[in-house]
Amino acid sequence: MFIYHFHTKRILLSLSALLCFSCNKLVEIPQPKNTVTTVKVFTNDAQAQSVMAGILTQMINGTGTLGTRTFSNGLTTLLGGLSADEFDSQISGPTVTYYQFNSNNLNINVSFMGELWESAYQAVYGANAILEGIEASKSPTLHQKVRTELAAEAKFIRAFSYFYLLNLFGDVPLAMTTDFNKTKNLPRAAVSVVYQQIINDLNDAVNGLPADYSAGGGERIRANKWAAKALLARVYLFTGAYTQALTEANEVIAQTGLYRLEELDKIFLKNSSESIWQLQQNTNAGPGTSTPEGDVHLPNPLHSGTLSFTLSRALLKTFEAGDLRGSLWVDSADYTNMGITTRTIFPFKYKSGKHNRVLGGVSTEYYMVLRLAEQYLIRAEANALNGQTGAALADLNILRNRAGLGELPVSLTKEEVLAAVAKERQTELFTEWGHRWFDLKRTGKAQEVLSALPVKQPWRGNYQLLYPIPKSEILRGAFLVQNPNY
Template sequence: MHIYKSRISIFFLTGLLPALLLLTGCSKLIEVNRPSNTVGNDVIFKTDERAVTALMTVYAQMINYNSGISLSNGALPVFTGLMSDEYVKNSSSADEQDKMLEEFYKNVITRTNTIPDISFWNNGYEVIFSANAVIEGVAASGSPALTARTRDLLNGEAKLVRAFQHFYLANLYGDIPIVLTTDINQTRTLSRRLVSEVYQQVEKDLKDAFLLLPADYSAAGNTRYRPNKWVAAALLARLYLYEKNYPAAAEQAGLVINNGLYKLLPPANVFMINSEECLWQLEHPTRGNAAPEEVNFFTPAMQYNKVPEDYKMFFTDPEMFAYFSTSGQMIPRCPMTQALINAFETGDERKAAWTDTVPVPVAPPYNGNGYRFSHKTENINLDGTLSPSAYTVMRLAEMYLIRAEALAQQGTDLAGATADLNKIRNRAGLPDLETGSREQLLAAVAQERRVEFFGEWGHRWFDLKRTGKATETLRVITEKQPWSNDHLLLPLPQIELINNPMLKQNPGY
């Protein structure tokens, strides 16, 4: 998908398929000229039920299982985890995908690497286009059967999603086009806008969403699959933290913490469906044992602690291990780095709940040096089924750590910052920290963010960048040498530069 495509339409009939069935099954934009039997916006946005179905296609695009790994279903933790210091690339083969993973791990991404194009840029702007289509469809509808409440819900959720995608694209690429329409005449020659300008639009969309969305989850049948106003507040808190607007960040985080709808849970329960800690989750597809795409990179198919006793010999017998591990079934493609493993304090319950190990034979050449992998988003039972889980987008723990960091940065309420920090530590089974200096508290917050949010939505990569710690942290890693600060941004797709002369490539590419 390019942002200058000739036609954006997800609402049309083909043959005898009803429009609503097509919408329900659609997982990505269909970019074709409108056929003669098109069902237009005047039909789709005629009633509440039909209009909500259109909105659901936006969330389907985000989780997007039919199109592989993408921005909102696992690409962020995998590829930013490799670019930072969370994961290593363990697989070794001559296939193109493995070569592209190697480039992310070494932070030397070439212009022929299609992952930035397909998994981030294309998917991000596809979702933005779909959100814009919903906003435009609501605005164009004069149907009295499309109620005011549904109009508010659709506008609020679509603006929140649009803000969410723009935020991540700006943090991946730097200056980017701001896309607020599906009109080709406006999008085909858009230029890059400063990150500060992107953030202004993100803030505007989120403030609108906060006013339009309800305070509960009634619109989603009391599931967490559709965001409410507190998700908008949470994203505003994150935005203000990135902008170093610390008073506003603390205020917005406090709104979420104090509304009484959420609570911190034991680590083992955090990522369950409708978890009270989660603000927003994406619903897994209902077919089979679907799990986020990141599982294919982080979690081996066979896990020692979850296989029958008869299968454990595969991990202890050197010959059997050598044979079966080459299939990729027993060793994660991207295990955790030793630095991340060492970051957990003794007794941290998050390490026990969110990670596991692949034991290896004690005989040479393995010598008992196993692999540790993360499995926050997937739990395999002995019968091969998945425990109840959903793909968590935002959760309460982030609000406590945002407020702690914002208070520490201001230096006026170090006791309050410490109290928020200790909420997260106590939930993980760790003792309180004493109130220290501003610098000590900021270091403690960074440590908690590292072990709390590893493998989630690129937090570690973006934290290193926004705090100015990326270069000093990553340039000492052997595989990332020689280091260049150009590595901190991804390259824009070459096809975009060819078709739109208003776009310029990032330095170093």
């Protein structure tokens, strides 16, 4: 597996105290003599903080001058949206990568599996390196407060990465160290085992992270206690621990001094009051001031450019008349080539893309990872599942009112409320981090909903609800087995 074949920890500290680490796969090559050792990197507070900054930078920007696609900079949204019912490929054909996801006709050679897998394990590796580095360092200038907070943040990053690995690939190897000798032959761990580790990590993160945004200089670009609780609420929902999900979501929503629901056109601005955690892009490279998703999903020019994918009719039909999310968060472009016009409907949550980005400029938007509206939806679903339909409707109506819609009737049954929750999740969280793809799978609705779509017929089987493990990883890992039917 990618993570288990690192032979280096090249941790290079620049004058700007920004870490950049690269990890290679050839296990037979020993650690280079010029490598900055873990102990040296964790000599003082500034150096240790730069390690975390480097991990976050790689998560949002990828590697290299132009960046690479990663699970955490838009690839999960795009592929999950195609696999679900959010995006349609504009180009069809069995060899077109996007169409393979769109038609749920994947094979072990499909593109992007390596990027998803490797980038998530890179983040896991980085988190483990921080935990080991802090433990190994005896330096008196690495202060206890920084040790505690960075260790907690590393556990948050590890939990976050494993959440996506589980929901994309199912059982995955659980690596808790950077030691190749201990990880090289790890088998796939059961989903329940990995989820328990995620919960353990997030509880540790809650106890160790600050309750404010001081680590990010007041910007919401570093996880805090409430980010850990927000992710924990989601994990409890996914694992069926509805009472615990309700408790965690309640605590986040109660932080009214930090969080409130924003107007629809202000939610995705940097440091908006709705944001719980955002990733900050590097404006000096790659997409410049635009977020990764704005860069990928907005045409250039905005209303006459072309894209390889469009919002699906299935998604567009879910917006009720008057739903502001269907107007403020959706736009269209008409691309004309050789007298033929093709219309693309695209998500417009982010307003900065190729058409207006500025290299080296000041961003108005950061990449939204966790936001308050999801916590209302988690609380609504948990309440409904616990039989508290009135409380569930109250939360749904808050979001509906913001979107310009009327309130749902109190006469709805439990099943009808749960259906309303699913619909509100679809229209509120569309094209964000694969929410729809994961929701269909966790609620057992995937086959019913997706097999009815023309592009996904004939339905080839529910095995496609998990992505194939990258072929290269199977060849390298002696105990790594492929998902069934690939």
